[in-house]
Amino acid sequence: MKLAMTMATLSLALVLGLSSAAWAGPATDTDGDGVPDAADNCVFTPNPAQCDNGNTPGVGNTCDMDFNQDGTVSGLDVPGFGSGFGSPGPGDANCDGTVSGLDVPGFGARFGKVPGTL
Numbered sequence: 001m002k003l004a005m006t007m008a009t010l011s012l013a014l015v016l017g018l019s020s021a022a023w024a025g026p027a028t029d030t031d032g033d034g035v036p037d038a039a040d041n042c043v044f045t046p047n048p049a050q051c052d053n054g055n056t057p058g059v060g061n062t063c064d065m066d067f068n069q070d071g072t073v074s075g076l077d078v079p080g081f082g083s084g085f086g087s088p089g090p091g092d093a094n095c096d097g098t099v100s101g102l103d104v105p106g107f108g109a110r111f112g113k114v115p116g117t118l
């Protein structure tokens, strides 16, 4: 009798465990870039390549751009962005391997923002 109760309890726990796993469904991907939030270094900005060449540690280039690391992207970060032109670096917003004019919109989009935020 006691064994039967234990088996029933185990079965119930198994069923509950499986159903809660199914309930959770696929991992959340807020920006829809294919990288789940838990592993995404820019949760709110699509960056499937996840490049992170410096500035704020653990925050991808695409949503970083705080070259002087004062916590906000501003005009004070323009020299840092400009000095990286023509080479790989944290100003590579589009993750194509080089900082170029193609990254200017990505840099501009971060103005006034805190690295990693929306």
Ligand SMILES: [Ca+2]
Residues within 6 Å of the ligand: 029, 030, 031, 032, 033, 034, 035, 036, 037, 040, 042, 043
């Ligand atoms: Ca994502």
Ligand SMILES: [Ca+2]
Residues within 6 Å of the ligand: 052, 053, 054, 055, 056, 057, 058, 059, 060, 061, 064, 090
């Ligand atoms: Ca970074």
Ligand SMILES: [Ca+2]
Residues within 6 Å of the ligand: 065, 066, 067, 068, 069, 070, 071, 072, 073, 074, 076, 077
């Ligand atoms: Ca800054």
Ligand SMILES: [Ca+2]
Residues within 6 Å of the ligand: 091, 092, 093, 094, 095, 096, 097, 098, 099, 100, 102, 103
């Ligand atoms: Ca680039």
